[in-house]
Amino acid sequence: MHTFKASVQYDDLKGSVAADNADKGDARDFLKRGGHITDDEFIVGIRMWAGENHGTHKDPVSVRFLVSDLKGYENVPEMIEASGEGIELREVHLNIDLVEFFALFKRLELTLSNGGRIEGSSYTTE
Numbered sequence: 001m002h003t004f005k006a007s008v009q010y011d012d013l014k015g016s017v018a019a020d021n022a023d024k025g026d027a028r029d030f031l032k033r034g035g036h037i038t039d040d041e042f043i044v045g046i047r048m049w050a051g052e053n054h055g056t057h058k059d060p061v062s063v064r065f066l067v068s069d070l071k072g073y074e075n076v077p078e079m080i081e082a083s084g085e086g087i088e089l090r091e092v093h094l095n096i097d098l099v100e101f102f103a104l105f106k107r108l109e110l111t112l113s114n115g116g117r118i119e120g121s122s123y124t125t126e
Contacts, residue, residue, distance in 0.1 A: 031092060048064075059098055060098075
């Protein structure tokens with residue numbers, strides 16, 4: 001059993017991420033074109049890991065797409081809600097270039113703060 005939560009060795013910085021699917025060529029399209037999923041499967045989650053960068057990034061990054069069919073439900077949120085704890089998913093693990101990963105999204109924002117201490121906080125700047 002895995003837990004869907006970002007974590008690295010020391011967790012010096014923690015935060016959140018938000019993304020909009022690309023209008024053309026989003027992650028689902030990318031997986032379908034590559035023959036990794038069927039028309040009946042949907043992406044339920046994505047994990048991306050880049051590591052052991054010692055001052056210089058070297059592609060590729062490790063991306064795990066968590067996919068499932070609808071299991072008889074109308075849509076993904078309904079299927080997830082009905083599954084409760086321990087949802088059963090299939091994992092598609094690919095190593096892709098960082099630029100290719102970013103291209104799967106129309107917009108992507110990442111926030112990081114010391115131990116996640118200001119996540120969700122209001123702040124002002126000078």
